[in-house]
């Protein structure tokens with residue numbers, strides 16, 4: 001077969017896989033937003049058949065043969081070569097593990113999730129520990145199949161961000177520890193904190209009806225510059241973004257009447273994810289290149305809109321104006337400055353998903369250090385809760401009263417997701433480096449002041465979004481900023497912001 005014929009065949013295969021993926025996406029979207037509660041059984045049947053068909057197609061002999069031929073083909077363009085490379089990695093991951101072990105693992109995962117729910121409810125870590133131990137053992141075994149030479153934890157990290165290693169994360173979290181731990185201690189002792197707390201409680205107590213919040217979220221959609229003919233918003237219990245291609249991206253928001261900041265920042269965060277997906281080069285639709293470079297890069301784009309842009313003093317006032325227009329009565333006695341403090345309230349807390357911009361990375365640092373110890377130092381799972389609590393005491397200055405509010409709080413490990421957490425935090429550090437570069441090349445602060453994000457979004461489109469998965473994170477950061485990834489940008493950003501507000 002000629003190279004062109006091979007590529008045509010590959011295109012046909014990828015479109016078929018896209019179709020299965022598209023159907024699964026819609027099914028999940030429907031399940032999270034609109035489907036009646038009792039539809040769960042029927043949707044489950046469809047989902048498992050679609051997943052089975054996808055797996056069979058991905059791992060078939062024909063697919064394996066085609067991948068091999070494409071890898072050997074000559075004269076592939078850069079985008080085709082990379083498309084084949086990503087697909088081949090995925091194929092290898094799916095086929096290198098014996099089917100029997102995959103089935104055992106799938107069964108274990110389903111059990112572990114149920115046990116985790118019970119353990120969390122009953123504050124009973126001992127119940128979950130043996131499952132955690134087995135999940136870890138499977139991760140080690142699977143990582144060895146994928147790459148027998150590599151360190152297990154590096155292989156796990158690579159799953160969420162191609163090329164990510166402990167070396168990068170050790171340097172990154174050393175910077176976080178050096179910067180955020182003292183900043184957090186400063187905020188906790190700050191004389192501004194009681195006032196910030198009073199403002200927060202006063203605003204939340206006013207109550208914001210769902211209809212008004214929906215109007216506000218729509219106004220933020222426009223302020224962010226998202227296209228109405230390619231992007232839609234719905235409501236779900238937990239906000240998320242999904243999509244099929246660059247003409248069809250959706251995200252969700254949850255509304256809480258006693259916390260207007262929650263919907264505002266969820267909308268801007270998910271809007272940032274959506275902005276990324278909408279602006280990937282549309283030539284990459286229906287191929288392996290049609291997603292963000294990594295989980296980390298995706299978080300860098302959600303957080304640059306959520307934090308760097310929307311929690312800045314210059315831009316925050318535009319959000320204030322929109323909120324005041326929609327809720328004139330509630331905002332009668334709230335000043336622009338108070339609203340800014342409200343949106344930047346910081347206080348150490350036990351629960352990761354409730355953490356503020358400053359303390360969030362400390363929660364991730366604890367998880368990273370523990371995961372690293374699990375896979376590098378083979379610690380006993382029974383020792384983990386004590387380690388967890390000590391680290392919270394040391395870094396955040398608070399100690400969980402029980403494991404429910406400590407090591408059992410996150411679902412990730414019960415799903416077998418190890419190496420996932422660091423991406424939540426590392427992306428924030430990319431955002432700071434991108435922001436610093438934008439300040440050199442465009443009138444960044446002027447744009448925020450005007451409330452016009454066109455120029456900022458164009459820079460992100462051109463320097464981050466358009467690549468999709470064509471490049472890995474390190475290459476994107478280097479091309480966009482002219483420098484290697486450098487966590488000191490993040491340290492400087494946090495120091496400046498939090499000493500200004502709380503110093």
Ligand code: ZN
Nearest residue numbers: 269273299302
């Ligand atoms: Zn996100």
